[in-house]
Amino acid sequence: MTEISDWRKRIERYRFQGSECVKCGARYYPSRIKCIKCGSEEMRDVELPRRGRVVSYTVIYNPPKKFSKYAPYAVALIELVDGTRVLGQLTDVDFDKIRVGMEVEATFRKLYEYGEDGHIVYGTKFRPVVS
Amino acid sequence: MKPDKKVGIYGYGAYVPRYLIENSSIAGVWGKLATPIKSKSFPSIDEDSLTIAYEAARIAIESSKAPRDRIRAVFIGSESKPYAVKPSGTVLVDALGLSNKILSADFEFACKAGTEAIQAVSGLVASGMIDMGLAIGTDTSQGRPGDELEYTAAAGGAAFILSRVSEGVIAEIEASHSYVTDTPDFWRRSEEKYPRHLYRFTGEPAYFHHITSSVTQFMEEYGYKPSDFKYAIFHQPNAKFPQRVAKILGFTREQIMPGLLSPIIGNTYSGATLVGLSNVLDEAQPDDLILLGSFGSGAGSDTFVFRVTDLIEERRARPPLKSFLKRMVTRDYSTYVRYRGKIDM
Numbered sequence: 343m344t345e346i347s348d349w350r351k352r353i354e355r356y357r358f359q360g361s362e363c364v365k366c367g368a369r370y371y372p373s374r375i376k377c378i379k380c381g382s383e384e385m386r387d388v389e390l391p392r393r394g395r396v397v398s399y400t401v402i403y404n405p406p407k408k409f410s411k412y413a414p415y416a417v418a419l420i421e422l423v424d425g426t427r428v429l430g431q432l433t434d435v436d437f438d439k440i441r442v443g444m445e446v447e448a449t450f451r452k453l454y455e456y457g458e459d460g461h462i463v464y465g466t467k468f469r470p471v472v473s
Numbered sequence: 474m475k476p477d478k479k480v481g482i483y484g485y486g487a488y489v490p491r492y493l494i495e496n497s498s499i500a501g502v503w504g505k506l507a508t509p510i511k512s513k514s515f516p517s518i519d520e521d522s523l524t525i526a527y528e529a530a531r532i533a534i535e536s537s538k539a540p541r542d543r544i545r546a547v548f549i550g551s552e553s554k555p556y557a558v559k560p561s562g563t564v565l566v567d568a569l570g571l572s573n574k575i576l577s578a579d580f581e582f583a584c585k586a587g588t589e590a591i592q593a594v595s596g597l598v599a600s601g602m603i604d605m606g607l608a609i610g611t612d613t614s615q616g617r618p619g620d621e622l623e624y625t626a627a628a629g630g631a632a633f634i635l636s637r638v639s640e641g642v643i644a645e646i647e648a649s650h651s652y653v654t655d656t657p658d659f660w661r662r663s664e665e666k667y668p669r670h671l672y673r674f675t676g677e678p679a680y681f682h683h684i685t686s687s688v689t690q691f692m693e694e695y696g697y698k699p700s701d702f703k704y705a706i707f708h709q710p711n712a713k714f715p716q717r718v719a720k721i722l723g724f725t726r727e728q729i730m731p732g733l734l735s736p737i738i739g740n741t742y743s744g745a746t747l748v749g750l751s752n753v754l755d756e757a758q759p760d761d762l763i764l765l766g767s768f769g770s771g772a773g774s775d776t777f778v779f780r781v782t783d784l785i786e787e788r789r790a791r792p793p794l795k796s797f798l799k800r801m802v803t804r805d806y807s808t809y810v811r812y813r814g815k816i817d818m
């Protein structure tokens with residue numbers, strides 16, 4: 343990743359925007375240019391539902407260098423209310439309180455930054471639902 | 474001030490981070506006995522004043538169903554911008570999916586930058602230059618470790634969508650007033666991480682003089698008296714000042730309590746009076762009259778009067794501020810120091 347390629351991904355990261363297969367309706371995040379289910383290359387942008395449930399999770403203690411400031415953090419496989427499964431970082435959560443089936447919602451946070459004087463990269467993470 | 478065309482609040486939202494530190498645990502580290510408040514909020518390691526602005530603005534837009542393409546200004550008041558140069562609004566416009574045909578700027582006036590943004594957006598809306606605009610007050614303020622300010626400098630924010638009253642608003646702005654002098658009570662030089670303050674100026678010449686001048690001049694000009702108001706919200710750098718300024722001006726405890734959050738969440742700077750206003754709007758009823766008196770060091774004060782309308786019920790913030798207050802968890806000084814980036818790595 344470079345600051346430029348991060349910038350190109352900003353809209354989908356900011357708005358939790360994925361892609362949807364026009365033929366079979368499968369949805370992906372991050373977005374894909376080809377559907378893995380039916381092989382179609384006809385994809386369109388779609389804003390994904392912001393709520394879902396934790397399917398499985400793991401806590402990362404030794405992350406890639408750019409995330410080291412934020413470690414440890416939890417990453418979860420989340421099933422959104424429309425059935426789409428996405429991988430996402432959890433925030434505002436205590437590790438011993440994370441449960442399979444826990445309701446989470448998309449939120450907007452810092453993902454990482456290019457040092458103290460570089461770009462700050464923002465995007466979607468998930469937190470326990472606040473209602 | 475009164476614009477030719479009436480302006481009001483179309484929608485609003487507020488946000489406070491999940492983390493809380495008790496004043497007693499800060500005092501324990503520095504060996505102090507007396508503390509100004511009970512506890513204060515602080516942001517997670519992945520939050521800043523921009524992500525807080527986003528949270529508040531998204532609640533404002535979704536709860537009011539304001540059409541995103543009609544919002545044509547986003548002004549953010551903050552003294553803790555993530556970038557010294559690069560407006561926070563640029564990121565917000567793309568993150569919130571607003572039209573790119575939009576005005577955007579960061580405002581700075583210590584703790585009154587958010588109410589200054591409301592004044593500016595009001596003018597644009599009233600003149601017809603734009604249909605709707607977002608005014609946001611947000612901060613993740615810092616005090617030097619061990620300094621007096623470390624006990625109160627907190628994080629939070631609130632966002633207000635303003636439109637003409639004819640669009641249907643939840644609260645009309647009946648009038649406003651602003652008062653500014655050169656009073657160097659608190660400042661932070663460029664390139665410095667932490668602010669400084671002059672004790673001699675903090676209370677009487679700064680906070681009390683500016684708020685009482687602004688509110689008194691306002692009431693004289695427009696003919697209001699304290700008993701007209703159901704609620705009053707004053708800037709809250711600690712627990713004591715807003716209660717004392719209310720007393721000086723003739724407001725009761727009942728009028729100020731719903732908008733007084735500093736004892737628990739601390740001073741959210743540009744967010745302070747606006748988070749208080751959000752908490753009041755979360756419970757206000759049609760026809761209630763609300764007075765707001767902000768204060769920004771340097772120094773100045775803005776006064777506003779809002780009259781709540783029948784639309785309040787259907788456009789209240791979802792989730793309300795109370796939901797964020799309910800989820801707060803207490804952390805110790807070591808977590809606070811790490812999350813606030815006070816350790817050099």
Ligand SMILES: [Zn+2]
Pocket residue numbers: 363364365366367368377378379380381382
């Ligand atoms: Zn397909």
